[in-house]
Amino acid sequence: MGLMMVKRMTKKDLEKAFVAHKSGNIELAYKLCKMVLKRKPQEADALHLMGVVVHQMGMTEKAFDYISQAISIKKENPIYYNSLGIVLKEVGRYGQSIKCYEKSIHLSHNYADPYYNLGTVYHALKNLEEAIGNYRNAIRINPSFAEACNNLGAALNEIGNFSEARESCLKAIRLKPDYPEAFNNLGNAQKELGEIEQAIRSYRSVIKISGECAETLGNLGNALCEAGNYDDALETYNRAIAIQPSNGKLYNNLGTLLRTQGKLDDAVACFEKSIRFMPHDVEAYHNLGNVYYDRSNYKSAIACYRKALTVDPHSVKSMINMSICFQENGDSNMAVDLFEQVLVLDPENEKACCHLVHEMYQRCQWDLLEPLNRKIDRFTYKRLKKGQRPEEMPFLNLIRCSDPSINYKVTQKWSDLLVPAHLEPRDNPREVQYEKSTKKLTIGYLSNNFKNHPTAQLTWKIFGLHDRKQFNVNVYSYGEDDSSEHRKRIKSDCDKFTDIKLLGHWDAANCIYHDQVDILIDLVGYMRNHRLEIASLRPAPIQVRWLGMAGTTGVGFFDYLITDRIVTPSEEAHYYSEKFIYMPDTYQVNSGLFNESTTRFHRQDANLPEDGFVYCSFCSSYKIEPKVFDLWMNILKSVPKSVLWLLKSNDTVVSNLRKEAENRDVDPSRIIFAEKMPKENHLERLKMADLALDTLSVNGAATTSDALWAEVPVVTMKGTHFASRMSASILDAIGMEDLVCESQEVYEKKAIELGNNPLKSNILKDRLRINLVEKPLFDAPRFVTHLESAYLKIWERYQAGKKPRIQHIKDTR
Numbered sequence: 001m002g003l004m005m006v007k008r009m010t011k012k013d014l015e016k017a018f019v020a021h022k023s024g025n026i027e028l029a030y031k032l033c034k035m036v037l038k039r040k041p042q043e044a045d046a047l048h049l050m051g052v053v054v055h056q057m058g059m060t061e062k063a064f065d066y067i068s069q070a071i072s073i074k075k076e077n078p079i080y081y082n083s084l085g086i087v088l089k090e091v092g093r094y095g096q097s098i099k100c101y102e103k104s105i106h107l108s109h110n111y112a113d114p115y116y117n118l119g120t121v122y123h124a125l126k127n128l129e130e131a132i133g134n135y136r137n138a139i140r141i142n143p144s145f146a147e148a149c150n151n152l153g154a155a156l157n158e159i160g161n162f163s164e165a166r167e168s169c170l171k172a173i174r175l176k177p178d179y180p181e182a183f184n185n186l187g188n189a190q191k192e193l194g195e196i197e198q199a200i201r202s203y204r205s206v207i208k209i210s211g212e213c214a215e216t217l218g219n220l221g222n223a224l225c226e227a228g229n230y231d232d233a234l235e236t237y238n239r240a241i242a243i244q245p246s247n248g249k250l251y252n253n254l255g256t257l258l259r260t261q262g263k264l265d266d267a268v269a270c271f272e273k274s275i276r277f278m279p280h281d282v283e284a285y286h287n288l289g290n291v292y293y294d295r296s297n298y299k300s301a302i303a304c305y306r307k308a309l310t311v312d313p314h315s316v317k318s319m320i321n322m323s324i325c326f327q328e329n330g331d332s333n334m335a336v337d338l339f340e341q342v343l344v345l346d347p348e349n350e351k352a353c354c355h356l357v358h359e360m361y362q363r364c365q366w367d368l369l370e371p372l373n374r375k376i377d378r379f380t381y382k383r384l385k386k387g388q389r390p391e392e393m394p395f396l397n398l399i400r401c402s403d404p405s406i407n408y409k410v411t412q413k414w415s416d417l418l419v420p421a422h423l424e425p426r427d428n429p430r431e432v433q434y435e436k437s438t439k440k441l442t443i444g445y446l447s448n449n450f451k452n453h454p455t456a457q458l459t460w461k462i463f464g465l466h467d468r469k470q471f472n473v474n475v476y477s478y479g480e481d482d483s484s485e486h487r488k489r490i491k492s493d494c495d496k497f498t499d500i501k502l503l504g505h506w507d508a509a510n511c512i513y514h515d516q517v518d519i520l521i522d523l524v525g526y527m528r529n530h531r532l533e534i535a536s537l538r539p540a541p542i543q544v545r546w547l548g549m550a551g552t553t554g555v556g557f558f559d560y561l562i563t564d565r566i567v568t569p570s571e572e573a574h575y576y577s578e579k580f581i582y583m584p585d586t587y588q589v590n591s592g593l594f595n596e597s598t599t600r601f602h603r604q605d606a607n608l609p610e611d612g613f614v615y616c617s618f619c620s621s622y623k624i625e626p627k628v629f630d631l632w633m634n635i636l637k638s639v640p641k642s643v644l645w646l647l648k649s650n651d652t653v654v655s656n657l658r659k660e661a662e663n664r665d666v667d668p669s670r671i672i673f674a675e676k677m678p679k680e681n682h683l684e685r686l687k688m689a690d691l692a693l694d695t696l697s698v699n700g701a702a703t704t705s706d707a708l709w710a711e712v713p714v715v716t717m718k719g720t721h722f723a724s725r726m727s728a729s730i731l732d733a734i735g736m737e738d739l740v741c742e743s744q745e746v747y748e749k750k751a752i753e754l755g756n757n758p759l760k761s762n763i764l765k766d767r768l769r770i771n772l773v774e775k776p777l778f779d780a781p782r783f784v785t786h787l788e789s790a791y792l793k794i795w796e797r798y799q800a801g802k803k804p805r806i807q808h809i810k811d812t813r
Contacts, residue, residue, distance in 0.1 A: 214244035248278030262504035350391035389413035411554030444517035448479030461591035464493035509537035525549030586733035597684035612641035639755035648673035
């Protein structure tokens with residue numbers, strides 16, 4: 001065979017090899033390349049193509065050899081360097097791969113492929129800035145480069161530029177309509193932009209194009225969770241796990257969903273599986289800690305957060321949550337130390353700042369309050385202005401801020417976290433009209449405090465006082481069973497007591513729904529360990545808020561708030577999501593003591609002066625703030641031999657308040673601390689005081705009633721929101737409204753006047769003793785009669801198909 005014939009055959013076979021490779025016939029391309037190289041071993045293009053083909057066949061080392069030989073023959077071919085870069089990247093030789101791509105670019109600036117491939121290496125190395133720059137160069141050279149548009153979208157997602165990521169992925173899809181990876185990245189961008197329904201459609205497009213895979217199903221499950229479609233999300237996660245049963249991330253996401261639903265046992269099982277498959281994953285340990293926190297098992301929660309921090313010592317969120325556990329568990333020093341460590345690592349961390357301030361209030365440690373409060377004000381204002389949820393908790397905002405408009409905005413944004421109602425229409429009680437005109441109404445009380453707690457101490461009598469000719473009384477408890485007399489009495493006095501502590505939110509709501517509760521009354525609000533998620537599922541046609549947190553919940557699923565005209569004047573109704581039920585006397589019921597104390601107390605037993613005037617305030621320590629403490633110290637300085645009698649929370653509070661007294665030139669020994677004791681004994685002991693001084697931003701509620709029950713008058717100042725008007729309402733209901741002051745100056749003056757005038761103080765006490773019998777504050781049967789009138793009135797309105805509106809309950813006795 002002649003030389004020319006060999007050249008023609010070689011050229012023809014090489015062209016056929018290129019065609020075969022392009023059409024995907026790798027085997028034929030391999031055979032043809034082999035034939036060409038047998039005839040002409042130094043044919044560079046054949047060596048290069050052979051290297052590409054064997055690389056695709058999984059023979060990486062041979063690929064490297066073939067392409068390297070091609071480069072040794074044609075050193076200036078940019079395509080060869082690009083192909084060698086691909087081979088090197090696959091075996092993890094990123095540095096050499098980068099050099100190959102850079103050489104290819106140097107040889108040809110208008111060649112898009114090496115820019116794209118260089119972008120993929122930097123992407124793998126998490127150098128996103130370089131990756132994005134190279135993807136952009138590839139698209140500049142070849143605007144129709146769909147893969148580069150998709151990868152650019154993925155990288156933009158990773159740096160949080162979701163809007164541009166979305167546009168880049170959409171361009172990739174326009175160029176290549178059946179591009180599953182682009183739809184997946186588009187869905188990721190849409191989910192982060194809050195375009196949840198669009199994200200769901202994008203993930204479903206991936207499945208339609210390429211079938212089900214664990215990653216896409218996981219992403220779809222996440223989007224369904226965001227949309228509140230929990231049943232579909234649950235089913236989707238399970239499908240993903242069936243495909244990839246050892247995927248720890250899927251178990252983590254499923255556990256997060258189950259925790260959201262309140263299915264804590266199932267959530268624990270998922271997080272434990274996640275840890276088994278991903279033993280070095282911070283998220284699973286952190287999330288398992290969150291479940292233990294939900295159960296108030298702080299010791300186990302702390303152990304989980306410690307493990308998360310072992311994996312990642314700089315996990316700020318695990319450090320914060322561990323701090324909160326120490327806070328809840330009463331280890332204030334450890335909590336403060338950890339919060340301060342977080343703020344060293346991240347000075348602008350809103351959550352740590354808020355919890356630290358809350359703990360400072362609890363400790364009466366005021367030296368850092370002013371700068372921290374200014375910082376939180378800035379954080380909260382900025383978030384609200386953007387329409388975002390602030391990290392400041394509703395209860396903390398209530399303590400710090402007495403502006404009801406701000407309180408409302410904060411609670412509104414926190415309500416976005418609550419589980420939305422996803423019962424089918426046929427299961428929604430609002431779609432069902434019961435014929436109740438001749439039947440008894442079923443009312444349900446929901447709380448975690450049916451135990452020895454101020455809520456139960458105030459309400460225990462009402463459950464037996466309800467008129468059984470008109471009402472069935474159900475109680476739903478999701479708190480601990482402390483076997484206290486209060487819990488036992490409530491259980492015996494209601495018609496049905498259901499412990500829903502171990503039920504998830506949906507199952508708890510379903511339980512209430514199937515009991516056909518007509519009016520559900522939540523007694524908690526945004527207080528510790530609340531489960532407002534249950535009420536968010538609308539298990540009852542009418543839902544009412546009462547007691548618990550003194551303010552609005554900011555949610556749409558409570559129709560009414562039991563209140564009075566003093567704590568919530570009508571001109572502030574627009575700061576509440578609930579319609580007011582105005583009780584004729586006061587919002588607060590008082591059941592009185594369970595048992596009378598058999599112990600008799602003497603002042604000397606409590607280290608109180610026999611002949612000095614005793615001021616007292618037995619409120620929680622967080623309510624004592626600098627401005628009220630200033631007043632109290634001024635009062636002591638103006639009333640010789642007087643003392644201030646406070647409840648001992650802990651040694652830190654004692655030390656801090658004594659130091660603050662000394663700073664105000666008051667002898668610290670004039671502040672006397674009382675140990676905690678059973679309620680009946682405490683109220684008997686309280687009778688040794690002459691006058692109770694109320695706190696300002698958050699008044700005493702049960703503590704004000706306690707003082708009055710013990711025949712101790714209370715001086716208060718009427719504030720500007722619910723929490724700072726509670727004592728004004730209570731004093732009005734016992735006919736002692738003259739002790740309600742309009743300013744701090746009047747408050748101070750009145751307390752001094754009574755302290756310096758024992759006769760006037762005794763006359764005031766005598767009047768209080770009479771009013772205890774004659775006025776309505778401690779008349780629980782009267783309160784229940786008014787409460788029942790309210791229930792009947794709102795039910796009648798509901799039955800008539802009318803929307804909730806303000807209700808004024810008349811005095812019917």
